[in-house]
Amino acid sequence: xxxxxxxxxxxxxxxxxxxxxxxxxxxxxxxxxxxxxxxxxxxxxxxxxxxxxxxxxxxxxxxxxxxxxxxxxxxxxxxxxxxxxxxxxxxxxxxxxxxxxxxxxxxxxxxxxxxxxxxxxxxxxxxxxxxxxxxxxxxxxxxxxxxxxxxxxxxxxxxxxxxxxxxxxxxxxxxxxxxxxxxxxxxxxxxxxxxxxxxxxxxxxxxxxxxxxxxxxxxxxxxxxxxxxxxxxxxxxxxxxxxxxxxxxxx
Numbered sequence: 191x192x193x194x195x196x197x198x199x200x201x202x203x204x205x206x207x208x209x210x211x212x213x214x215x216x217x218x219x220x221x222x223x224x225x226x227x228x229x230x231x232x233x234x235x236x237x238x239x240x241x242x243x244x245x246x247x248x249x250x251x252x253x254x255x256x257x258x259x260x261x262x263x264x265x266x267x268x269x270x271x272x273x274x275x276x277x278x279x280x281x282x283x284x285x286x287x288x289x290x291x292x293x294x295x296x297x298x299x300x301x302x303x304x305x306x307x308x309x310x311x312x313x314x315x316x317x318x319x320x321x322x323x324x325x326x327x328x329x330x331x332x333x334x335x336x337x338x339x340x341x342x343x344x345x346x347x348x349x350x351x352x353x354x355x356x357x358x359x360x361x362x363x364x365x366x367x368x369x370x371x372x373x374x375x376x377x378x379x380x381x382x383x384x385x386x387x388x389x390x391x392x393x394x395x396x397x398x399x400x401x402x403x404x405x406x407x408x409x410x411x412x413x414x415x416x417x418x419x420x421x422x423x424x425x426x427x428x429x430x431x432x433x434x435x436x437x438x439x440x441x
Contacts, residue, residue: 227313267340269347377400
């Protein structure tokens with residue numbers, strides 16, 4: 191790992207491949223239709239997430255002083271519940287963009303009312319079936335704008351509370367964007383709404399959000415090494431070593 195760099199990031203939406211090489215959803219992003227979330231709706235959603243989390247589920251956060259106030263940033267968060275995006279946005283003090291499958295936004299080439307609301311919250315559609323290439327390309331555009339992008343490096347929710355191996359995509363993204371990665375441990379949301387449960391528990395938790403210092407990686411570090419090192423740092427945040435179990439019972 192190296193010290194945080196100072197390489198400037200230009201306006202990403204005007205850079206990269208031309209629109210002929212993009213999916214329909216990516217073209218909308220490229221021309222600005224999904225480029226700017228609503229400050230009011232984002233503030234309201236994060237305000238509600240924060241206070242509902244505190245009142246009902248005892249959510250608390252530490253390490254907020256580590257969060258850079260500006261500049262491109264990959265926010266890497268552990269994942270165990272559908273509640274993780276609102277918890278992350280409510281307790282990490284930085285406006286973030288979210289990558290979500292395009293089917294959540296409405297029919298192909300259009301946005302439903304729910305889809306437009308997601309855009310106002312900062313969500314960005316990824317073409318279903320576009321694969322890792324489409325995800326990396328869209329994230330790179332946002333990061334080159336100086337945005338913070340929320341990523342779940344495990345790729346799927348944990349079913350037992352253990353931190354799953356991180357996929358190499360987080361490493362590819364960090365290498366491509368050449369920006370800092372913020373490690374975040376989000377723990378306890380599985381007790382509220384685990385995978386397979388239809389509705390959340392009214393009183394579950396507690397939820398702990400622990401934020402570590404930003405990490406940067408030099409160009410000689412492989413994507414696999416980045417994924418492994420990042421996971422080890424987050425395990426340390428959680429108080430477990432790289433070889434220790436981290437089972438979190440939701441009974």
